Amino acid sequence: MEQETTAITVLFTEFYYWVMIVLMFLIKVGFCVYEVAASRYKNRLHTLMQVTMHIPLVTLGFFFVGWWIYWAFPNGPGITGGLVSAPHAVPWSEFMGPHLGGADDPAGWARLNGVFWGAFLLFSWTVAAIVSTATIERIRSNAFWILAVLIGCVLWVIDAAWGWHPDGWMVQKLGYHDAYASGVIHAIAGGFSLGVLIPLGQRIGRFRADGTAREFMPHDPWLATIGLFIIFTGFWGFYAACNIPMWDVQSGDGVFFSATNIYLGPTTLSAITFNFLMSLSGGFLAGYLVSKGDPFWTYSCALAGVISASAGNDLYHPIQAMLIGVAGATIAYKAHYWVENRFKLDDGVGAVAVHGYAGCFGVIIAGFVLWGYPASPNPDYATISPLGQTAGAVIMFFVLGFLPGYIVANILKKFDLLRIPEAIELKGLDVGQEIAAEAAAKEIEEAEKTHNSAT
Amino acid sequence: MTTGNIENWAGEIAQIGAIYPFLGSEVMLFAIGAILWFGWFIVQGRMEEREYQEELNRADDKR
Numbered sequence A: 001m002e003q004e005t006t007a008i009t010v011l012f013t014e015f016y017y018w019v020m021i022v023l024m025f026l027i028k029v030g031f032c033v034y035e036v037a038a039s040r041y042k043n044r045l046h047t048l049m050q051v052t053m054h055i056p057l058v059t060l061g062f063f064f065v066g067w068w069i070y071w072a073f074p075n076g077p078g079i080t081g082g083l084v085s086a087p088h089a090v091p092w093s094e095f096m097g098p099h100l101g102g103a104d105d106p107a108g109w110a111r112l113n114g115v116f117w118g119a120f121l122l123f124s125w126t127v128a129a130i131v132s133t134a135t136i137e138r139i140r141s142n143a144f145w146i147l148a149v150l151i152g153c154v155l156w157v158i159d160a161a162w163g164w165h166p167d168g169w170m171v172q173k174l175g176y177h178d179a180y181a182s183g184v185i186h187a188i189a190g191g192f193s194l195g196v197l198i199p200l201g202q203r204i205g206r207f208r209a210d211g212t213a214r215e216f217m218p219h220d221p222w223l224a225t226i227g228l229f230i231i232f233t234g235f236w237g238f239y240a241a242c243n244i245p246m247w248d249v250q251s252g253d254g255v256f257f258s259a260t261n262i263y264l265g266p267t268t269l270s271a272i273t274f275n276f277l278m279s280l281s282g283g284f285l286a287g288y289l290v291s292k293g294d295p296f297w298t299y300s301c302a303l304a305g306v307i308s309a310s311a312g313n314d315l316y317h318p319i320q321a322m323l324i325g326v327a328g329a330t331i332a333y334k335a336h337y338w339v340e341n342r343f344k345l346d347d348g349v350g351a352v353a354v355h356g357y358a359g360c361f362g363v364i365i366a367g368f369v370l371w372g373y374p375a376s377p378n379p380d381y382a383t384i385s386p387l388g389q390t391a392g393a394v395i396m397f398f399v400l401g402f403l404p405g406y407i408v409a410n411i412l413k414k415f416d417l418l419r420i421p422e423a424i425e426l427k428g429l430d431v432g433q434e435i436a437a438e439a440a441a442k443e444i445e446e447a448e449k450t451h452n453s454a455t
Numbered sequence B: 001m002t003t004g005n006i007e008n009w010a011g012e013i014a015q016i017g018a019i020y021p022f023l024g025s026e027v028m029l030f031a032i033g034a035i036l037w038f039g040w041f042i043v044q045g046r047m048e049e050r051e052y053q054e055e056l057n058r059a060d061d062k063r
Helices: A004-037 A041-072 A108-133 A141-165 A170-173 A182-200 A222-239 A270-292 A295-310 A318-343 A351-369 A386-413 A422-427 A432-452 B026-063
Strands: A243-249 A257-260
Touching: A004 A041, A004 A108, A004 A222, A004 A243, A041 A108, A041 A141, A108 A182, A108 A222, A108 A351, A141 A170, A141 A182, A141 A386, A141 A432, A170 A386, A182 A295, A182 A351, A182 A386, A243 A432, A243 B026, A257 A351, A270 A295, A270 A318, A270 B026, A295 A318, A295 A351, A318 A351, A318 B026, A351 A386
Parallel strands: none
Antiparallel strands: A243 A257
16 A cells, blocks of 8 residues: 555545445435335334344345355355465455454555455345345244344355356356346346245235235335335446446456456446446336336336346446337236236235346346347456356256255244234234333323323 | 447556547437437327317216
């Protein structure tokens, strides 16, 4: 840090990620608002606690093991090599606390470890929150939090080590490209949610005797859409945090600084600004038409539009991003209702579709639109291809998402730990708090009457 | 097979310009985008009119 230019680069990078963490808090706020609003009134407080308490649980899990997994698992291990040494990421490392770097840290990693950890942690919160939205109103909180730690501290981190790391084996061998996490966050979360929803089962009354679905309306549709709008705002931080703000991308001699994607390929903030807004717009426009102006689905489809284009939004032309957003949002909406009707799947907010199906579509379509592009500055790594991307989508959605979710949820179900009791589901999860609130109000009323009589 | 003009990132980065795929299709993309954009207004306008008619018919039936 003695060189001024090095110091400016390190301190700028440190500040950049710190600000993005703050912006990404809005994703969490949005999920809290949206999920509580989407639930029925009798379940709102428990829903709020379900989506809130995974924050500290996933935070601790990510400190204890998640960060180490990201750095240690790029080779599989056992696919392209063994475990990678990651001494800065083990929970007892000096670098996992306040550290000025000392004599052996010319790159300033001591200053960046915490903000980098924090940015990844916010991604972990996001992936767990997605699962929370799908499982509302009948999952036990304890079961959900176990599943949240599994997806947020282990599974998505493995997928990031494999496919969202400059030297991940999926990048090396498949040319996997997923700049803004269509697969590594959204497809895996959607697949995991689907795996949990099957053993979890439907909410009571969700389907009629003839098999058609009843719509469980959000108890506050206005608040649900505002929650989604807040998520869009936080998503800006997510996109910028997926980039590296400043990196020398010139190979060999010479220097050229640019923003890069996570794979160290050059891109710009202008590129993602164009493409985020155009894919959001494509999703909005398609969602409004297919849902006939339904507010909840119009906003959800806007999100699906961004998710669909995210895999390649570092490179697409904005109108390509818009068209991909239109297609992905339409697929998500149609697939949601097809699966619901065909398989009687009760997905509280369409999370499997908006994140899972749109995410998979996003990964696969990038294979066609970006066919032949280098997946990495390393010329020995595979290029982007439809086959590589499709294999990547299967790994994300099914291997690391659906299968573990299905297995662990079934284990929890076997020990009667997955679902709330039926009587509680019928009365409402907040029934205890409602009774306590009524009793407290009555006691205050009596106290006021006594006070009035005395005076 | 490649959709872009970037074979690798090993060359002179300063010489690289546009990085999006299907370079040269900008005018066509603009035309597609503009047609969809205008078309949305027409489709949505008709949808809205149908919705109002259905509501009015329902109101008439109740009377």
